[in-house]
Amino acid sequence: MSGKQRILVLGSGARESALALALARSPSVAEVLVAPGNAGTSRGARSGDALAPILRQPIPSLSAEAAVETATLVGADLVVVGPEAPLVAGVADALAAAGIPVFGPSAAAAALEGSKAFLKRFAARHGIPTAAFDVVTDVAAADAAIARRPRGAVVTADGLCAGKGVVVASSAEQARAAARAMLDGSAFGDAGRTVIIEDLLPGVEASVHAISDGRDLFVLPAARDHKRVGEGDTGPNTGGMGAFAPAPLPPALLERVEREILRPTIDGMRADGTPFAGVLFAGLMIAADGTPMLLEHNVRFGDPECEVLMALLDGDVAAMLASVARGRLDRSAVSVAPARAAVAVVLASAGYPESPRSGDAITGLEVAGERTGVVVHHAGTAERGADVVTAGGRVLTVTAVGADFAEARGRAYQAAADIAFAGMHFRRDIGATGG
Numbered sequence: 001m002s003g004k005q006r007i008l009v010l011g012s013g014a015r016e017s018a019l020a021l022a023l024a025r026s027p028s029v030a031e032v033l034v035a036p037g038n039a040g041t042s043r044g045a046r047s048g049d050a051l052a053p054i055l056r057q058p059i060p061s062l063s064a065e066a067a068v069e070t071a072t073l074v075g076a077d078l079v080v081v082g083p084e085a086p087l088v089a090g091v092a093d094a095l096a097a098a099g100i101p102v103f104g105p106s107a108a109a110a111a112l113e114g115s116k117a118f119l120k121r122f123a124a125r126h127g128i129p130t131a132a133f134d135v136v137t138d139v140a141a142a143d144a145a146i147a148r149r150p151r152g153a154v155v156t157a158d159g160l161c162a163g164k165g166v167v168v169a170s171s172a173e174q175a176r177a178a179a180r181a182m183l184d185g186s187a188f189g190d191a192g193r194t195v196i197i198e199d200l201l202p203g204v205e206a207s208v209h210a211i212s213d214g215r216d217l218f219v220l221p222a223a224r225d226h227k228r229v230g231e232g233d234t235g236p237n238t239g240g241m242g243a244f245a246p247a248p249l250p251p252a253l254l255e256r257v258e259r260e261i262l263r264p265t266i267d268g269m270r271a272d273g274t275p276f277a278g279v280l281f282a283g284l285m286i287a288a289d290g291t292p293m294l295l296e297h298n299v300r301f302g303d304p305e306c307e308v309l310m311a312l313l314d315g316d317v318a319a320m321l322a323s324v325a326r327g328r329l330d331r332s333a334v335s336v337a338p339a340r341a342a343v344a345v346v347l348a349s350a351g352y353p354e355s356p357r358s359g360d361a362i363t364g365l366e367v368a369g370e371r372t373g374v375v376v377h378h379a380g381t382a383e384r385g386a387d388v389v390t391a392g393g394r395v396l397t398v399t400a401v402g403a404d405f406a407e408a409r410g411r412a413y414q415a416a417a418d419i420a421f422a423g424m425h426f427r428r429d430i431g432a433t434g435g
């Protein structure tokens with residue numbers, strides 16, 4: 001590659017803000033554009049300490065046509081797709097067909113996240129350990145599958161449901177109600193008309209990200225998020241209220257995850273003629289005997305997991321992602337910082353997750369962002385005149401690094417205390433078990 005790259009990041013969350021910052025710090029990058037971005041990316045948030053500027057690029061939608069048009073217009077050397085929906089809809093295929101290098105899997109490979117029935121059948125076919133399951137499309141079959149699981153059932157909608165499509169039922173009655181609401185379309189529309197009923201697995205949840213070019217793998221440090229809205233894992237599920245990395249997963253377990261889950265996935269997709277190139281984010285249940293079982297695959301970085309993972313990587317993240325887009329992973333471009341811990345605390349809006357309120361003015365962003373080791377990634381924010389206001393459920397992700405978790409947590413919570421908006425809430429126990 002000659003000259004420095006111009007990179008277009010597609011998406012508007014804190015994940016895309018973290019990707020943009022990591023790319024902007026990469027020596028091979030001249031400029032990063034984020035489309036549609038948010039109030040943070042439009043202000044070039046923290047671009048002062050990056051090597052390349054971060055700019056916001058208007059885009060009419062995250063459709064394949066808009067992505068190709070925008071990437072062509074700005075002369076992007078590489079497009080990095082943040083969220084799953086455009087990947088499942090074929091944005092990476094359209095960019096590749098237009099000759100534009102893209103980091104993100106094809107629609108056929110993104111089916112690993114886009115269809116839970118596809119994932120379960122794929123796992124069963126390739127010997128990847130996962131819970132026993134039934135795929136059903138009517139109430140009678142759902143009831144029978146639930147009756148076969150007296151020790152508990154997990155009910156999952158087949159399609160994309162913005163992270164809300166899984167019900168871990170505490171009774172057969174709850175499982176039947178969840179299946180009915182999915183099958184009749186009232187819960188998730190067409191995404192729920194096929195349902196997966198599977199065994200409830202006991203164990204401890206973990207998640208691992210790996211970058212792959214379809215053949216080779218670079219397994220990132222384990223990260224852990226906090227899904228419930230309240231401290232001590234109470235209250236309703238959210239997209240994630242915070243994360244920390246590296247999560248304390250024993251090296252032998254990480255090796256098993258690579259050998260028994262990640263590699264068979266990459267090898268199986270290649271053998272099936274739909275190679276997976278991008279980032280694979282495996283959700284796992286670790287059984288009491290240490291066996292990792294696959295719960296789900298996501299085909300993009302987790303949010304807020306991405307914020308803490310990017311904070312641990314040194315080197316040229318852009319060169320690594322570009323190498324995947326060219327078909328040959330160069331993992332030598334980056335290294336994982338030794339002796340660094342990262343903690344990300346999500347500041348959420350009034351009413352989140354049930355009915356988030358928008359339009360509340362946010363103060364303290366500059367003070368918080370000036371703190372040592374801290375980056376404030378915007379997510380649900382918008383500009384109103386000179387103000388930045390809330391515009392979504394997860395508003396900001398305050399991310400901090402330190403020599404250990406105590407230092408990273410201390411910095412993140414000090415910065416969170418600088419920021420205020422009406423109804424702001426956040427968990428005070430993020431990373432408390434980090435080790």
Ligand code: GLY
Binds near residue numbers: 163239304
């Ligand atoms: N934090 C979970 C996810 O991004 O799916």
